[in-house]
Amino acid sequence: xxxxxxxxxxxxSEKPSKELLSEKLFQLGHEHEIAGDIFDMELTPxxxxxxxxxxxxxDLNIFxxxxxxxxxxEGDILPLDFNFKNLSTDACPKISFLEIEIEGAVAxxxxxxxxxxxxxxxxxxxxxxxxxxxxxxxxxxxTHCFDANTINNxxxxxxxxxxxxxxxxxxxxxxxxGKNCIFTxxxxxxxxxxxxxxxxxxxxSQTRKALIECAYFKPEEIISKSIKYNLxxxxxxxxxxxxxxxxxxxxxxxxxxxxxDHVAIKNFKIQTFDDTEIEQSRIPIxxxxxxxxxxxxxxxxxxxxxxxxxxxxxxxxxxxKPSYRHDISSQNDLAEEIARVLGYDSIKSKxxxxxxxxxxxxxxxxxxxxxxxxxxxxxxxxxxxTSIKDKKSITIDxxxxxxxxxxxxxxxxxxxENLQYNERRQNDSIKLFEISDLYSRADQxxxxxxxxxxxxxxxxxxxxxxxxxxxxxYLNQILNEGANQNIFTIEEIxxxxxKTKKKDKIFYTEVLIENIPADIYKDxxxxxxxxxxxxxxxxxxxxxxxxxxxxxxxxxxxxNMVLSLISNLDDDILKHAYIFDxxxxxxxxxxKVGVRFIFQSVLCxxxxxxxxxxxQRLLKPILDLEGVSVPGL
Amino acid sequence: xxxxxxxxxxxxxxxxxSIHPINQVKEHLLxxxxxxGFQEVDGPExxxxxxxxxxxxxxxxxxxxxxxxxxxxENKSNxxxxxxxxxQIRSMLETKPPIAFTSAGKVYRKDDDATHLPMFxxxxxxxVDKNVTFANLKDxxxxxxxxxxxxxxxxxxxxxxxxxxxxxxxxxxxxxxxxWLEILGCGIVNPVVLKNCNINPDQYSGLAFGLGVERIAxxxxxxxxxxxxxxxxxxxxxxxx
Numbered sequence: 001x002x003x004x005x006x007x008x009x010x011x012x013s014e015k016p017s018k019e020l021l022s023e024k025l026f027q028l029g030h031e032h033e034i035a036g037d038i039f040d041m042e043l044t045p046x047x048x049x050x051x052x053x054x055x056x057x058x059d060l061n062i063f064x065x066x067x068x069x070x071x072x073x074e075g076d077i078l079p080l081d082f083n084f085k086n087l088s089t090d091a092c093p094k095i096s097f098l099e100i101e102i103e104g105a106v107a108x109x110x111x112x113x114x115x116x117x118x119x120x121x122x123x124x125x126x127x128x129x130x131x132x133x134x135x136x137x138x139x140x141x142x143t144h145c146f147d148a149n150t151i152n153n154x155x156x157x158x159x160x161x162x163x164x165x166x167x168x169x170x171x172x173x174x175x176x177x178g179k180n181c182i183f184t185x186x187x188x189x190x191x192x193x194x195x196x197x198x199x200x201x202x203x204x205s206q207t208r209k210a211l212i213e214c215a216y217f218k219p220e221e222i223i224s225k226s227i228k229y230n231l232x233x234x235x236x237x238x239x240x241x242x243x244x245x246x247x248x249x250x251x252x253x254x255x256x257x258x259x260x261d262h263v264a265i266k267n268f269k270i271q272t273f274d275d276t277e278i279e280q281s282r283i284p285i286x287x288x289x290x291x292x293x294x295x296x297x298x299x300x301x302x303x304x305x306x307x308x309x310x311x312x313x314x315x316x317x318x319x320x321k322p323s324y325r326h327d328i329s330s331q332n333d334l335a336e337e338i339a340r341v342l343g344y345d346s347i348k349s350k351x352x353x354x355x356x357x358x359x360x361x362x363x364x365x366x367x368x369x370x371x372x373x374x375x376x377x378x379x380x381x382x383x384x385x386t387s388i389k390d391k392k393s394i395t396i397d398x399x400x401x402x403x404x405x406x407x408x409x410x411x412x413x414x415x416x417e418n419l420q421y422n423e424r425r426q427n428d429s430i431k432l433f434e435i436s437d438l439y440s441r442a443d444q445x446x447x448x449x450x451x452x453x454x455x456x457x458x459x460x461x462x463x464x465x466x467x468x469x470x471x472x473x474y475l476n477q478i479l480n481e482g483a484n485q486n487i488f489t490i491e492e493i494x495x496x497x498x499k500t501k502k503k504d505k506i507f508y509t510e511v512l513i514e515n516i517p518a519d520i521y522k523d524x525x526x527x528x529x530x531x532x533x534x535x536x537x538x539x540x541x542x543x544x545x546x547x548x549x550x551x552x553x554x555x556x557x558x559x560n561m562v563l564s565l566i567s568n569l570d571d572d573i574l575k576h577a578y579i580f581d582x583x584x585x586x587x588x589x590x591x592k593v594g595v596r597f598i599f600q601s602v603l604c605x606x607x608x609x610x611x612x613x614x615x616q617r618l619l620k621p622i623l624d625l626e627g628v629s630v631p632g633l
Numbered sequence: 634x635x636x637x638x639x640x641x642x643x644x645x646x647x648x649x650x651s652i653h654p655i656n657q658v659k660e661h662l663l664x665x666x667x668x669x670g671f672q673e674v675d676g677p678e679x680x681x682x683x684x685x686x687x688x689x690x691x692x693x694x695x696x697x698x699x700x701x702x703x704x705x706x707e708n709k710s711n712x713x714x715x716x717x718x719x720x721q722i723r724s725m726l727e728t729k730p731p732i733a734f735t736s737a738g739k740v741y742r743k744d745d746d747a748t749h750l751p752m753f754x755x756x757x758x759x760x761v762d763k764n765v766t767f768a769n770l771k772d773x774x775x776x777x778x779x780x781x782x783x784x785x786x787x788x789x790x791x792x793x794x795x796x797x798x799x800x801x802x803x804x805x806x807x808x809x810x811x812x813w814l815e816i817l818g819c820g821i822v823n824p825v826v827l828k829n830c831n832i833n834p835d836q837y838s839g840l841a842f843g844l845g846v847e848r849i850a851x852x853x854x855x856x857x858x859x860x861x862x863x864x865x866x867x868x869x870x871x872x873x874x
């Protein structure tokens with residue numbers, strides 16, 4: 001909801017600055033952003049009563065005082081003899097109709113009405129609809145305007161199961177399904193009540209006689225309809241959150257006043273159909289309880305003053321809650337009212353000590369993870385949604401992606417996707433694991449916590465592992481031999497069905513967490529370091545370039561210096577540099593150190609020129625050393 | 634070192650992997666709550682509407698219960714839990730106060746954009762005892778936020794709305810750029826929820842809070858796009874060793 005700062009000031013007796021108004025709105029729980037003179041409110045769903053200037057002013061009354069800046073028609077109004085039938089008084093316990101006929105076209109809008117459109121960026125439609133929209137902004141009560149000449153028979157309201165199409169006043173065709181609140185004439189739907197009217201009965205710029213409907217629809221009857229039919233509806237937004245059940249006639253009187261402000265009225269009549277049952281809206285005054293909830297010690301006088309300013313009436317030992325406050329029913333609700341007005345930040349903290357419970361210090365899963373991390377595995381976390389369906393799969397009724405409408409029953413496909421994703425990003429040594437709960441259907445829903453592991457590529461990037469591959473033996477050695485038992489069944493995943501040119505073999509295993517023996521990690525020291533909140537470096541989306549260099553060292557005094565320079569190489573585009581080869585040729589007294597440079601930029605694909613320039617800069621301090629060279633460079 | 638026989642091969646450093654950053658942050662939060670006296674409880678990700686909504690005072694008319702916000706499974710017989718609170722409900726039904734439970738794990742909402750994902754992680758806590766007040770809640774939240782963001786962090790409480798707490802609050806911290814950032818939601822446990830768990834609200838009161846793990850991780854690590862956490866990119870994951 002957006003409002004103009006000056007419009008709200010008209011409803012307040014004091015005129016706070018934008019900053020003070022913003023501060024108090026936040027204090028009351030009304031989150032917002034400010035752009036120029038416009039406040040863009042993000043109200044919580046329980047405060048439908050604040051979705052208008054009048055509603056916000058009621059809440060701000062405690063700080064700035066509230067006035068009624070608008071006029072309403074105060075005179076007598078003739079009753080409307082109107083043929084209306086309400087077949088669902090449960091869904092719509094109260095509804096009023098105003099029939100109003102004007103003399104001619106409206107020449108220009110008064111400033112308050114004009115500003116609502118020009119300054120808040122709302123679109124004009126036609127005079128009656130424009131007044132309706134403005135009143136909703138001002139008082140929070142939606143109204144709907146029918147062209148009275150299009151309704152020639154009994155108007156019926158009902159909440160019923162429908163299966164027919166309907167053209168909205170915005171010209172969109174929607175297919176109504178399930179239970180809907182509708183208005184019909186001659187069994188034909190003319191309006192989706194509380195959401196949007198229909199094209200056939202809509203007002204136009206030619207309309208001179210309108211029928212204004214003003215109702216209280218129960219929130220649960222309207223909720224989700226606008227999303228279901230993809231309709232943007234301010235009325236539905238308000239009805240879903242609850243409007244004031246006592247406001248309808250006053251709103252229609254305001255409607256008359258605005259019309260009078262713009263054009264001569266030929267005649268107008270009103271009729272209300274009221275099937276409301278008297279609602280119990282009293283709450284006992286229990287200051288002690290409220291103080292106990294909040295941990296404060298507020299005096300009764302202040303407590304009553306606050307609630308009174310918020311619209312509560314004091315009636316002996318009870319409070320009558322205002323008809324627009326659907327969110328209030330308990331002492332906890334009243335405590336929140338008091339706390340909002342005092343300011344949450346002004347309530348002093350009181351020390352809390354919770355008696356220590358026994359916790360299992362370091363659990364099994366953490367020890368398994370620690371073991372895997374020390375063996376070079378990285379943990380991944382995947383969404384559980386999959387296209388793979390087996391007999392045990394649990395199906396999602398409303399998936400985000402219709403191609404992934406099931407919950408995975410194995411971690412394998414997720415980890416395989418992760419592996420291929422990293423292979424496409426030129427990663428040549430991949431060791432991943434995931435631990436997750438998996439769900440399947442047997443007689444009942446079955447929940448299992450499993451570990452999945454996948455490997456492929458080089459064993460490592462150091463000179464000892466560079467030429468070795470991650471294979472069955474590697475995995476078997478660290479898993480099964482470590483545990484002295486064959487818990488892990490290791491399988492090779494064929495690349496035949498994978499869209500990849502990679503040749504490295506893929507090995508996978510999956511096991512129930514509870515079946516992993518503690519032996520597996522018994523020799524591994526736990527990492528008990530505090531979490532290190534590093535500042536993350538953005539990951540490049542561009543390809544990397546690899547360059548290998550073989551350094552020949554004949555002056556062995558320079559050997560350590562070469563290693564030191566290599567380990568300290570640094571450049572914005574140098575992603576990695578590592579020694580992948582080491583060879584001592586004792587015959588010719590030469591040491592060879594093979595170094596792989598991987599270049600990558602976060603900004604662009606690197607050109608050969610950029611790479612060469614960087615290589616020259618990086619190599620220079622090493623090649624400046626006597627007895628160190630790169631043959632063939 | 635002039636002799637080749639004295640040359641030591643380059644040192645091979647341990648090639649460590651990494652625990653997923655979200656799980657690192659989750660474990661960090663849990664450890665902090667253990668130190669404050671909370672005990673971890675666990676529960677299923679597939680929940681009944683009863684535990685996920687009704688017991689938590691989330692009425693049938695609440696927007697969260699609509700098909701566009703919640704994943705329903707097996708012909709609407711169950712839901713993918715939309716928060717970890719049902720775990721606390723299950724635990725409260727089994728234990729008498731005083732209780733101090735924390736639950737952590739994956740939760741699901743039908744969202745998918747740069748700031749929302751269909752799956753994310755929460756860490757929640759609940760404490761029920763005699764005379765637990767909003768002032769106590771504030772003390773606990775201060776302890777949590779001082780631990781996470783340092784003693785000098787500026788904290789703002791503002792009213793909010795959660796059906797399972799009343800009063801409810803959202804808590805913001807002031808960023809280095811002078812902007813208030815929403816960090817967590819909390820409140821006094823709604824007496825209706827206590828009653829649903831067979832706890833007498835005239836004798837006991839409770840406080841509850843919930844943190845979004847991704848939110849904390851994004852702030853602490855400086856990650857701007859939540860989707861980065863779930864690409865399983867080793868270039869990303871290896872930064873969190």
